[in-house]
């Protein structure tokens with residue numbers, strides 16, 4: 001079994017907004033779910049670079065278009081890394097493998113007689129980079145770009161005989177009801193097909209930026225015709241045929257609802273013409289609005305996903321987008337709603353459950369839980385949830401899949417309230433207490449396995465805390481998603497995963513609280529950072545804990561720290577501070593201020609132009625009234641002055657250090 005999954009490739013004339021990130025996150029959840037299910041998965045993403053808008057944007061910035069695209073690739077990759085997107089391949093349409101595929105496919109269609117020369121005259125929306133028919137316009141404007149006026153274009157073009165494929169497409173839609181999902185988009189496309197298809201222009205004359213048509217090299221391939229071919233190019237069409245044979249056809253194209261026509265009418269017709277199989281399924285997702293308005297750069301209503309991920313980390317954002325938006329429909333993001341869901345789902349529910357379990361395990365059983373019984377009610381809930389989870393995820397009802405995982409979390413919290421482990425301990429019901437604690441630990445473990453695709457880093461952390469020893473990437477739903485009644489669990493106690501936040505306030509350590517029943521004492525955060533191993537034979541956790549060696553961290557822990565190369569643009573002293581310098585740095589993805597305690601070792605002017613290493617994903621903090629967004633890495637010998645960590649000055653800002 002193999003699964004080839006793609007997302008739309010993105011224009012690089014601006015950074016991705018939250019809506020773009022939504023598409024990548026949901027596709028990533030599907031890819032991770034397939035891997036968790038043991039399916040060999042290939043997940044493709046990429047950038048669409050042959051856009052005239054990209055070309056214009058580069059010239060506006062006085063940059064070579066290729067260099068501009070290189071820079072944007074770094075910015076896109078930085079955002080995708082921050083959101084934990086696990087693509088297997090990232091294609092750029094300026095790569096030779098893509099050019100080879102475009103030319104091969106265009107040649108095939110030409111040889112079929114499906115590409116011919118003609119005269120085009122009509123409306124063109126520069127921002128969509130698409131020709132528009134009169135009936136597509138609203139009061140003379142493109143509905144997606146109401147602030148722009150479409151251009152009337154008249155040029156000699158090459159056309160693709162799309163009209164010839166109307167019947168075969170209708171036939172394909174009828175015999176493959178799952179070809180386009182969700183159902184409302186399928187109906188929309190069926191109506192469009194029934195109303196007839198016109199041939200489309202597939203070339204632009206007199207332009208330099210693009211791939212020349214192999215049979216008419218004065219023309220470049222129209223950006224949409226070019227872009228669609230990336231799905232075949234990435235897996236070797238025209239460059240590596242055995243690889244192409246292995247992965248084509250694609251199992252799933254994830255695209256926005258506004259481009260389903262390109263993916264379910266134009267693209268399949270191109271494939272039919274070239275004699276290639278059609279993708280098994282296209283899913284047209286909805287839009288994420290921002291406070292009720294459509295997110296759009298040109299409308300000025302857009303949100304940078306990097307900023308949103310900065311607030312609570314990538315996982316809470318991933319959870320919000322997947323759980324709160326019914327997949328296929330539109331959704332909305334507001335900061336208030338986001339904070340509310342963070343508190344409800346994570347701080348109060350899942351995070352609190354994990355904290356209560358570890359606090360009770362420590363207090364009553366020295367953090368070591370032995371198997372007891374075959375599992376009671378929670379085992380049944382977990383089994384039913386797993387079945388619902390699978391059905392939902394397999395049919396791309398991602399929101400229902402996550403909800404199924406959270407049913408286990410809810411049930412475990414209720415179970416604790418009902419069984420009241422603290423009173424079992426008081427009454428000396430040791431056997432029942434063993435059963436209850438083990439059952440809760442197992443429920444948390446199963447929930448964390450099911451949440452792995454949505455919250456990869458948090459899932460790994462929770463699994464570690466409940467004593468799971470399988471490495472996260474080796475987890476398999478078939479075995480690890482099922483209830484286990486065996487195996488001693490070593491429970492780790494660590495700081496709260498998601499401290500509760502009050503609206504508008506930054507997260508502070510003092511907010512870290514564990515809402516466990518009153519008589520379960522919790523230690524202050526500073527002491528609980530290391531895992532405490534119980535002394536051998538210790539009956540009561542009241543025995544003084546031996547000083548523990550600092551715990552080893554997992555690679556997932558380390559990878560949470562985003563170390564990046566940055567360049568110092570400006571540096572100045574912080575008034576009234578002997579130690580602090582205020583730096584303005586270029587991180588590759590943005591420019592930001594970092595306050596560094598290196599004033600005793602460096603003059604500000606020594607630092608400008610210097611290539612340094614920073615922690616890029618640190619919560620902002622105010623130092624002497626200046627907000628610092630990150631941390632500069634320096635070696636500090638005991639009693640000596642700090643020395644900045646040096647790297648090759650040729651490294652571009654944004655390069656990840658690991």
Ligand SMILES: [Zn+2]
Nearest residue numbers: 125128142145
């Ligand atoms: Zn438009």
